[in-house]
Amino acid sequence: MFEFSLLQSASTGTRGRVGMITTSHGAIHTPCFMPVGTQGTVKAMTPEELKLLGAEIVLSNTYHLYLRPGHERVKKLGGLHRFMHWDRPILTDSGGYQIFSLADLRRSFTDDGVEFQSHLDGGAKHFLSPEIAIEIQEALGSDIMMVLDECTPYPASEPTARTSMELSLRWAKRCLSARKSQNALFGIVQGGMYPHLRKEYIESLESNFDGYAIGGLSVGEPKDMMLGMVDVCTQSLPHDKPRYLMGVGTPEDILDAIDHGIDMFDCVLPTRNARNGELFTSTGDIRIKGAEYTDDNRPLDESCTCETCRHYSRAYLRHLAMANEILYARLATLHNLHLYIDLLRRARVSLEENGFPEFKRQFFEQRRSR
Amino acid sequence: MFEFSLLQSASTGTRGRVGMITTSHGAIHTPCFMPVGTQGTVKAMTPEELKLLGAEIVLSNTYHLYLRPGHERVKKLGGLHRFMHWDRPILTDSGGYQIFSLADLRRSFTDDGVEFQSHLDGGAKHFLSPEIAIEIQEALGSDIMMVLDECTPYPASEPTARTSMELSLRWAKRCLSARKSQNALFGIVQGGMYPHLRKEYIESLESNFDGYAIGGLSVGEPKDMMLGMVDVCTQSLPHDKPRYLMGVGTPEDILDAIDHGIDMFDCVLPTRNARNGELFTSTGDIRIKGAEYTDDNRPLDESCTCETCRHYSRAYLRHLAMANEILYARLATLHNLHLYIDLLRRARVSLEENGFPEFKRQFFEQRRSR
Numbered sequence: 124m125f126e127f128s129l130l131q132s133a134s135t136g137t138r139g140r141v142g143m144i145t146t147s148h149g150a151i152h153t154p155c156f157m158p159v160g161t162q163g164t165v166k167a168m169t170p171e172e173l174k175l176l177g178a179e180i181v182l183s184n185t186y187h188l189y190l191r192p193g194h195e196r197v198k199k200l201g202g203l204h205r206f207m208h209w210d211r212p213i214l215t216d217s218g219g220y221q222i223f224s225l226a227d228l229r230r231s232f233t234d235d236g237v238e239f240q241s242h243l244d245g246g247a248k249h250f251l252s253p254e255i256a257i258e259i260q261e262a263l264g265s266d267i268m269m270v271l272d273e274c275t276p277y278p279a280s281e282p283t284a285r286t287s288m289e290l291s292l293r294w295a296k297r298c299l300s301a302r303k304s305q306n307a308l309f310g311i312v313q314g315g316m317y318p319h320l321r322k323e324y325i326e327s328l329e330s331n332f333d334g335y336a337i338g339g340l341s342v343g344e345p346k347d348m349m350l351g352m353v354d355v356c357t358q359s360l361p362h363d364k365p366r367y368l369m370g371v372g373t374p375e376d377i378l379d380a381i382d383h384g385i386d387m388f389d390c391v392l393p394t395r396n397a398r399n400g401e402l403f404t405s406t407g408d409i410r411i412k413g414a415e416y417t418d419d420n421r422p423l424d425e426s427c428t429c430e431t432c433r434h435y436s437r438a439y440l441r442h443l444a445m446a447n448e449i450l451y452a453r454l455a456t457l458h459n460l461h462l463y464i465d466l467l468r469r470a471r472v473s474l475e476e477n478g479f480p481e482f483k484r485q486f487f488e489q490r491r492s493r
Numbered sequence: 494m495f496e497f498s499l500l501q502s503a504s505t506g507t508r509g510r511v512g513m514i515t516t517s518h519g520a521i522h523t524p525c526f527m528p529v530g531t532q533g534t535v536k537a538m539t540p541e542e543l544k545l546l547g548a549e550i551v552l553s554n555t556y557h558l559y560l561r562p563g564h565e566r567v568k569k570l571g572g573l574h575r576f577m578h579w580d581r582p583i584l585t586d587s588g589g590y591q592i593f594s595l596a597d598l599r600r601s602f603t604d605d606g607v608e609f610q611s612h613l614d615g616g617a618k619h620f621l622s623p624e625i626a627i628e629i630q631e632a633l634g635s636d637i638m639m640v641l642d643e644c645t646p647y648p649a650s651e652p653t654a655r656t657s658m659e660l661s662l663r664w665a666k667r668c669l670s671a672r673k674s675q676n677a678l679f680g681i682v683q684g685g686m687y688p689h690l691r692k693e694y695i696e697s698l699e700s701n702f703d704g705y706a707i708g709g710l711s712v713g714e715p716k717d718m719m720l721g722m723v724d725v726c727t728q729s730l731p732h733d734k735p736r737y738l739m740g741v742g743t744p745e746d747i748l749d750a751i752d753h754g755i756d757m758f759d760c761v762l763p764t765r766n767a768r769n770g771e772l773f774t775s776t777g778d779i780r781i782k783g784a785e786y787t788d789d790n791r792p793l794d795e796s797c798t799c800e801t802c803r804h805y806s807r808a809y810l811r812h813l814a815m816a817n818e819i820l821y822a823r824l825a826t827l828h829n830l831h832l833y834i835d836l837l838r839r840a841r842v843s844l845e846e847n848g849f850p851e852f853k854r855q856f857f858e859q860r861r862s863r
Contacts, residue, residue, distance in 0.1 A: 162816045162818060164820045166818065166819055167820065169800075196788060199788065200788070200808050201790070206812075207809065208809075417562070418570070435578055438566070439570075442532075442533065442561070442576075443533075443534060445561065448532060453823075
């Protein structure tokens with residue numbers, strides 16, 4: 124089951140939208156942020172904590188789960204929801220992004236699919252095709268599956284971007300034909316930084332996908348170029364389907380993309396940066412290992428209501444980080460995810476109240492105030 | 494503030510006792526298990542989780558906190574309770590055990606105290622004396638402080654054990670004189686594996702300590718010898734003070750020691766072993782990385798009521814462990830600590846109900862059943 128209701132799409136000074144996705148595992152209010160749970164767990168968090176933070180959906184990585192513990196095993200154990208004890212919706216990627224982007228992976232690809240070697244299992248050979256990508260995601264029991272695509276690198280010449288886009292288009296159609304389940308399936312718009320290629324993809328794709336992701340962005344291009352491509356895509360995409368900007372981004376990037384009509388986001392920034400000592404706050408970012416926090420008895424973010432900010436000082440967080448304590452990763456991840464999920468919630472409210480442009484302006488200004 | 498009420502000391506077939514310690518940070522029901530929070534955090538756990546598990550007191554390590562972040566800093570930041578967000582009692586060791594036992598630490602000691610070099614701060618020299626050990630523990634704001642002692646190695650000749658015991662005795666008295674606070678202070682009985690030396694220590698020590706720890710056990714001696722020494726000590730120690738067996742042990746060790754009249758325990762086994770993949774269950778121990786758990790959809794321990802056992806399968810825990818996920822360390826630690834704290838709770842109840850010997854027999858039998 125998958126339904127998208129566009130609740131609000133016209134608002135002064137923005138193309139931002141408010142919507143709701145309904146799945147058999149529950150509803151997702153959009154715009155939404157999806158925490159990344161690469162290996163069947165959002166690193167350092169329990170599902171209960173994610174729910175308390177307000178997460179309505181998580182993303183999990185097909186590539187990692189295919190290799191370990193294996194999608195057939197997850198299926199036998201009752202599916203990914205039961206395996207990881209998460210009863211809300213799950214979106215899975217197709218596995219393609221990891222295969223194309225992991226630097227030390229040997230791979231060779233044809234129109235049929237891609238053969239690759241993983242280092243996890245001693246260099247055994249694996250093969251991924253559009254049909255297999257769907258089979259794996261159906262075995263996992265994903266609520267929202269993604270088509271297999273090729274993420275066009277940046278920069279790429281127009282002929283290269285065209286070849287890549289056309290391959291992704293053929294693969295997207297094969298994914299649609301391969302689907303045996305009721306699970307939702309999203310297409311992924313490619314086309315590099317060429318507006319006409321992006322439009323061509325969107326026009327060529329049959330309209331019976333449940334939603335549309337925009338791929339191949341945030342791959343090194345200037346931010347203006349990224350937003351320009353987002354704009355090209357959201358202008359052309361059907362209004363009644365959710366739009367998902369893959370792998371983006373900073374809090375500012377997300378507000379900008381909402382402004383251009385994006386509904387769904389995922390990004391490793393809040394979780395990965397937390398573990399690396401980078402904490403997002405309402406007044407700017409903090410590198411918690413800095414010596415200036417050694418004796419700082421204030422909370423990370425004085426206006427934040429998360430558990431971390433209510434109970435612990437910067438000095439304690441720094442101590443835990445310096446001592447490589449697991450509790451550091453927990454408290455830092457909790458805080459960063461709280462900021463992201465709360466930001467999306469506040470963005471939704473401001474859209475509903477016709478105040479998004481002012482909300483965004485104030486947020487940007489405050490973030491520069493440190 | 495420190496009070497100990499011996500609520501029950503006579504029961505059929507056991508020397509086990511039931512009591513209650515009252516401190517200004519709350520009560521501790523004995524026999525009790527104290528989770529170890531070496532660096533101002535019980536690894537992988539939040540204080541809220543420890544409370545939900547029923548932990549009434551934690552242990553923290555003076556040596557580690559002295560070196561990082563520093564006891565004066567902790568004091569300025571409001572004391573250890575505030576620093577680590579734990580408002581229940583804290584027991585601190587004296588720092589001596591780490592200095593004497595860390596293999597790669599350079600040290601030289603005299604009657605005055607011990608000089609040592611730490612690798613944490615580039616080999617800077619530090620000095621610890623009985624007076625400084627108390628000063629540090631008072632700065633941390635410990636509810637129960639321990640005297641500085643020398644942990645006699647095993648095996649040790651009688652003259653060596655005597656010299657060591659006499660040094661510990663002189664240091665214990667100096668600690669008592671150095672105390673400026675109302676914080677409780679425990680003596681630590683040394684004397685190696687020589688009953689007369691243990692008795693001599695106990696008789697020589699003035700009776701105005703708040704409790705008595707038994708040190709220098711579980712250092713490689715046979716288990717019978719350990720229990721024999723525990724017996725010698727608990728027979729000689731004053732009845733109206735709590736007895737604490739330091740660093741012990743397995744669930745079986747703990748029940749045996751309760752049987753011999755011990756009231757308090759600490760041990761890294763449940764937390765450290767959890768992180769290393771060793772899980773305690775009511776029917777024996779599990780090495781979760783074993784291939785036999787790959788497809789095992791059962792909970793870790795079918796009779797356990799902890800969050801881990803209620804929500805996650807062995808197959809999932811194994812997957813998390815193999816993938817080095819932080820959530821593994823969390824769920825494993827939670828389970829092992831639940832088993833320990835619940836074991837102590839059940840031991841208390843069985844003592845109160847005059848059924849400890851049968852409880853212990855059944856627990857041992859079930860643990861051998863796997």
